[in-house]
Amino acid sequence: MNDLLLRTLRGEETERRPLWIMRQAGRYLPEYRDLRARHAFEELCASPELAAEATLQPLERFPLDAAIVFADLLSPVSALGIDVRFDPGPVIARPLRSAAHIRALAVPDGPAIAPEVPATLRLVKERLDGRAALIGFAGAPFSIAAYLVQGRGGKDFPLLRGLLREDPAAFGELLAKLSELAARFLIEQHRAGADVVQVFDSWAGLLSLEDWRAHVRPHLERLLDELGRAGVPRVYFANGAPHLARDCAELPSEALAVCWRSDLAALRSSLGPQKVLQGNLDPACLLAGPEVARRATQELLARVPARAHVVNLGHGILPETPLESVQAVLDAVRAEAPRAEVAR
Numbered sequence: 001m002n003d004l005l006l007r008t009l010r011g012e013e014t015e016r017r018p019l020w021i022m023r024q025a026g027r028y029l030p031e032y033r034d035l036r037a038r039h040a041f042e043e044l045c046a047s048p049e050l051a052a053e054a055t056l057q058p059l060e061r062f063p064l065d066a067a068i069v070f071a072d073l074l075s076p077v078s079a080l081g082i083d084v085r086f087d088p089g090p091v092i093a094r095p096l097r098s099a100a101h102i103r104a105l106a107v108p109d110g111p112a113i114a115p116e117v118p119a120t121l122r123l124v125k126e127r128l129d130g131r132a133a134l135i136g137f138a139g140a141p142f143s144i145a146a147y148l149v150q151g152r153g154g155k156d157f158p159l160l161r162g163l164l165r166e167d168p169a170a171f172g173e174l175l176a177k178l179s180e181l182a183a184r185f186l187i188e189q190h191r192a193g194a195d196v197v198q199v200f201d202s203w204a205g206l207l208s209l210e211d212w213r214a215h216v217r218p219h220l221e222r223l224l225d226e227l228g229r230a231g232v233p234r235v236y237f238a239n240g241a242p243h244l245a246r247d248c249a250e251l252p253s254e255a256l257a258v259c260w261r262s263d264l265a266a267l268r269s270s271l272g273p274q275k276v277l278q279g280n281l282d283p284a285c286l287l288a289g290p291e292v293a294r295r296a297t298q299e300l301l302a303r304v305p306a307r308a309h310v311v312n313l314g315h316g317i318l319p320e321t322p323l324e325s326v327q328a329v330l331d332a333v334r335a336e337a338p339r340a341e342v343a344r
Contacts, residue, residue: 001131002130004016004018004065005066005310006233008276008309010233011273011276015338016333016336016338017301017310017333018065018066018311019329019333020066020067020135020312021317021326022068022312022315022316022317023316024317025057025068026317029057029061031060035050041072044070045071048120051070051071051117052120055067055068055070055120056128059132062327062330065132065133066135067128067134067135068136068137069120069135069189071114071116071117073137074090074147076138076185077148079108079113079181080106080181081105081106082094082105082148089152090152091152092147092150092151095151096145096148097163099167099173102173107177107181109184110184113181113184118189118191118192122192122193125193134193134194135198136196136197137186137197137199138182138185139199139200139201140199140202140220141174141175141176141219141220142201142220143200143201145160145175145178146160149163149174156206157203161206164207164211168215171215172215172219175215175216178219179219179220179222182223186199186227187230187232190231195233196232196235197232197235198236198257199224201236201237201238201241204239205239205242205243205244212247220236221252224236224251234252234255235253236248237256237258238258239259239315240259241259241262242262245258245262245267246270249267255275255277255310256278257310258280258314259279259315260280260282260314261314264277264280264300264304273305273307276310277304277308278312279311279314280313281296281313282314283315283317286326286329287318287320290322290325291328294331297328297332301333306336
């Protein structure tokens with residue numbers, strides 16, 4: 001049984017560092033592109049059988065230490081009565097622009113939130129048969145709010161930031177509801193077989209530290225605390241947020257994942273080994289080919305102590321990534337001098 005990731009998240013000494021890759025089930029894989037040629041993205045997400053196939057594809061090619069369920073970040077919001085379509089990114093039919101619209105949202109019980117995702121996890125759990133950990137995920141409240149208020153993907157989400165300034169009470173109510181939605185959804189995923197869950201904060205860095213502390217951090221703490229009370233191991237990923245890293249490390253999660261913009265070695269030095277860190281290779285370095293990817297991985301391993309470190313990219317793998325670069329990263333991690341035999 002491969003429980004390397006779980007042991008690392010528990011703070012145990014392990015024989016080597018675990019490795020998985022954000023967005024590892026995706027367009028860099030020819031088998032995934034073939035699947036997408038036959039099925040629309042929405043069809044893949046809606047079908048547990050197809051989503052399970054996509055989830056397992058990278059594990060069939062690479063001996064990764066975890067599988068992450070194939071789903072969309074916005075999968076749970078339909079349970080709030082919000083209509084989402086893809087063109088090609090998410091488009092919200094009726095963006096949340098008023099306090100009345102936000103107050104009208106009702107968070108359902110866990111089983112009613114994107115039930116296709118727990119169904120996928122149950123299929124994958126059986127087929128993995130212990131060869132890797134299984135990760136569930138959800139979007140962080142602030143990042144999901146960014147899409148729901150703006151109405152589609154964007155760069156700086158000015159309408160969300162405008163809502164915070166115009167009506168901080170409505171902003172807070174929206175994040176509170178999205179926190180509860182994510183907690184119920186992730187607990188349901190854990191019950192369905194997810195060993196670990198990751199909370200993706202794709203737009204974490206949009207606010208200043210002061211605004212983040214006042215308006216976002218309390219909701220993250222409540223979400224992560226609720227997961228902790230339910231016994232769910234937690235990874236929190238903050239993208240584009242080096243200015244928040246120290247505060248994010250204080251959040252109640254087993255691990256903090258950061259993007260490539262953060263100095264992971266300096267963060268480790270300042271935090272000590274108590275907090276597990278995940279990351280943070282620049283996904284773009286893999287585009288330069290296997291030798292560059294190998295060297296970048298070796299440099300990361302040399303800078304960041306092995307204990308309490310999960311190797312990953314600093315964001316999702318890019319569709320143009322050569323398969324040979326992925327293999328080079330994996331080879332570099334597995335070639336690292338093994339630590340002394342660890343008592344199990």
